[in-house]
Amino acid sequence: MSGSRRVPEGPAPDPAVQKLRVRYAKRGRMRFTSTRDFQRALERAVRKAGLPMAFSAGFHPHPKISYANAAPTGAASEAEYVEISLTRAMDPHEVGPRLDRGLPEGLDVIDVADVTAQPGALADRLQASLWAMRFRAADRGPEVLSALPGAVDELMGQDSYVVQRMMKKGLRDLDVRAALLDLTIQPSGGPVAGAEVSPDDVVVLAAVHHTTPTVRPEEIWTALRAVSGQDLPRPLSTRLRQGPVLDSGVAEDLSDAVV
Structure with missing residues (x-):
């Protein structure tokens, strides 16, 4: 039909069933990493860890990861936060070490918490x-x-x-x-x-x-x-x-x- 809206072919992505909040640190030389540098490093670590990531729909699916209020380049931090959505529930204590092994030294996972039931966006709590x-x-x-x-x-x-x-x-x-x-x-x-x-x-x-x-x-x-x-x-x-x-x-x- 002329003018109809295109939709992606294939099945819809699996829904997210769990949201995990990751607290990580930027230490040493890693304080000079930019927000984009960390995003690339985290997405690589997620793939290495084999986590069942939830993805967005559309023609260009991307992993459902929420970033908020990153420390400026050049500043160290013991309290950076990111949230990831999974299609299968996992033990947060298992996810932390798996993610940490995939990140470069100086980008260190401190803890992981299950915040699936917590309403609101990450940015609203920071x-x-x-x-x-x-x-x-x-x-x-x-x-x-x-x-x-x-x-x-x-x-x-x-x-x-x-x-x-x-x-x-x-x-x-x-x-x-x-x-x-x-x-x-x-x-x-x-x-x-x-x-x-x-x-x-x-x-x-x-x-x-x-x-x-x-x-x-x-x-x-x-x-x-x-x-x-x-x-x-x-x-x-x-x-x-x-x-x-x-x-x-x-x-x-x-x-x-x-x-």
Whole structure:
């Protein structure tokens, strides 16, 4: 029939019967991987693991994988999330090791949870992040870093603090202060994501509400440099947690909320 809509030939894809939420880490050199790099790596790992993936319908079926709020390139993370849909139910404790073996070193599966019965989209639950921003004394010297406590107090005392980010359509204003739920100095001597920190380093913990666009550690560093009046070194940033926002204003780890 003229003008009729084409439909793919063959049987419809098997329906999804299970949804698994995977928490993974970006460590070491893998912090420089882009979102697209990870997507390709995960799809290869899924094939190697032989998981019964659910696929979309249409002329170009693709695996049903949900990505949301990936850490920016150059930042490490202990709390990245992705959801995969399967056509056959599997034990999450079995899926985790199988996926991990197929991923390159530094992209590490931490845990897998069955969230089939949980309503809503993954992105809706990723409301905030807790970042550890490690300023290394070896980059500028402890004298420069001594300005950080005052800079943190100064920034949190503002009603608004706008910095700019270059976007595809040009410079865009971002209100760093409006996105900050909390900003504190971690007591010296404590590790960050399991790694030891030099006693002269300063670690700033930033709880950040996910605005649109999301304020990144880069913008927080820019604001702290400005209010401190010091040439603060670029920090090594690691996302520690990601999830819903508690009444206290701190991000709750998403895996704790569903496991």
